[in-house]
Amino acid sequence: MSQPSELALVPFVSVANMMRLVMSLGPEQVLADLARYIEDDFRRWPEFDKTPRVASHSRDGVIELMPTADAENYGFKYVNGHPKNTHSGYQTVTAFGVLSSVATGYPILLTEMTILTALRTAATSGLVGRYLAPEGAEVMAMIGNGAQCEFQALAFRVLCGINRLRLHDIDPAATAKAARNLRAQGFEVVECASAQTAVEGAQIITTCTADKQNATVLSDNMVGAGVHINAIGGDCPGKTELQCDILSRASVFVEYPPQTRIEGEIQQMPEDFPVTELWQVMLGAVPGRTDPRQITLFDSVGFAIEDFSALRYVHDAIKDGDCYELLDILADPDDPRDLFGMLTRSA
Template identity: 70%
Template sequence: MTQPSDKALVPFVSVDNMMRLVHHIGIEQMLIEIAGYIEDDFKRWELFDKTPRVASHSDVGVIELMPTSDGEAYGFKYVNGHPKNTSEGLQTVTAFGLLADVYTGYPVLLTEMTLLTALRTAATSAMAAKYLAPKGATTMAMIGNGAQSEFQTLAMKAIVGITEVRLYDTDKAATEKCARNLAGMGVSVVKCATPEEAMHGAQILTTCTADKKNATILSDNMVGAGVHINAIGGDCPGKTELAAGILERADVFVEFPEQTRIEGEIQQMAEDFPVTELWEVITGAKTGRRDDKQITLFDGVGFAIEDFSALRYVRDRVKGTEFADMLDMLADPDDPRDLFGMLQRSKVAA
């Protein structure tokens, strides 16, 4: 068998290896480190190629490619969204990603991204809260206790320093699942019967529910002065969680306005509804939290640059480790013009 050269082999991180990597690094440490990569990329926001995502819609779902590049590396994520999958025992969302070298065009990493997306989403929320939440925040209300809830909680613990999470979900089984998973993780967990109970004493309100509809998870009179709202669940057209009145009282921070106006909570508002881009808060160009009375709101929808940061992180972290398998994915004839000769010689070798 012909042995492919080093560059023809692409490191691949399987789901199993991603889980091993998380345990090897420690989930909180990994969330901190991924948040650091995202923060670094938000600081150099302007140099990114911000291509819109390329969506292929069908009656039952969507398949999207989300590419971006910083001029040195190029990354994309493949992600599907099929709400009906759950009832068929399949995942609503699956994802994988690829990083390539812009200078050669050669892929340098292929990785599962379902777990990695959960990690980067939580890391992004916590990074935003670090800039926007009241100083000394200790308590988070977690409204919606699905797949993202434990990751959000641990990221807010590791990066913002919360010590208590107050859980609420319309489905009690989800709250039980989340509480069970968080037991012994170093954060005090309170199961709540109503959203109001969950929000009691909380400085950070995280909403992350699953229904694809314009729901009112938080109504205007539920939200007091001074809190930070981390709104994660309003992330596609027709899916929002907050009453418009909250958005009017809050200062709203977003990733990429062009995308958030279509997919985020602010799809409810006028096209010129004022927002601040999070990257400008991080560089210091714009003010984040001004005072104790202000309601800050991160309207997070997930942006390609966060995936890019996560891909960069995994590339750096798996280099030279056992956490990647080498995939023979790129044909590599000795003479580039002699692809056919490579094919013929492989027959002789076999």
């Protein structure tokens, strides 16, 4: 059988190769680079073709496609969310994505995105923290110590200089896991028996729990003046983490209002609840934090442009190495009109 032409081959980054790539560059370097790509893309926000994610809901979960495009590239992420999966040994969330050339429509990258999504979520949080956290912040409380926790910590260290962490999870085993991983990364870690204890003396509070319900992991009395809240876990309808009184006191910053009003913490608030779009803050068009006593809140849900930035980053990052394979996924007959001839001659 003849070899497929070069045009027919698409670089593929497997989970193993993504881990090699990240570990060879260093996770903090990757987070810093990702933040730069995300910031670049947020600053040219109006250039993107933005669609709400396309969701297929079933009894046990959801499968979503998240496409977006600029004039040069098209990207989409496939991601599922199945909270009961862990009972049967499967992951709650898995993801992969594709970057394509808008000019030809040809895919130019296929990559795992389970690890990449964890990285881009953390990079976005750290980036937003750099715009909104109070000056001189040194301590971050982290409520919820699951899969996202360590990535968040690393991002806040490399992007905001945070090295002191106060961890709490309703499951002490999760806190022990995160504390072990984070101490190995050189963090100063305090394990806290309650969320109330965790937030003491923290200038940044990250909430990142997994419960799919309207929970209150952070109540109004726990939030003092000047704090930046990085609210990660409230990210789908019926899943919130914050008492709504906090939202009323805070300046709320979001990625894409039409999506955040459905999926974020602000689903608890009226439809005209005022929010600020982060791309406008990054562009310098509107202010971020204006007062040291102001409570700022990033109501993070994750938007397609962050995945697009992550795909762009990986496409660039693999160029000089061997952290990918080539997949023969595009048929490329010598004569475009002779697909059948290519098929019969292959035998």
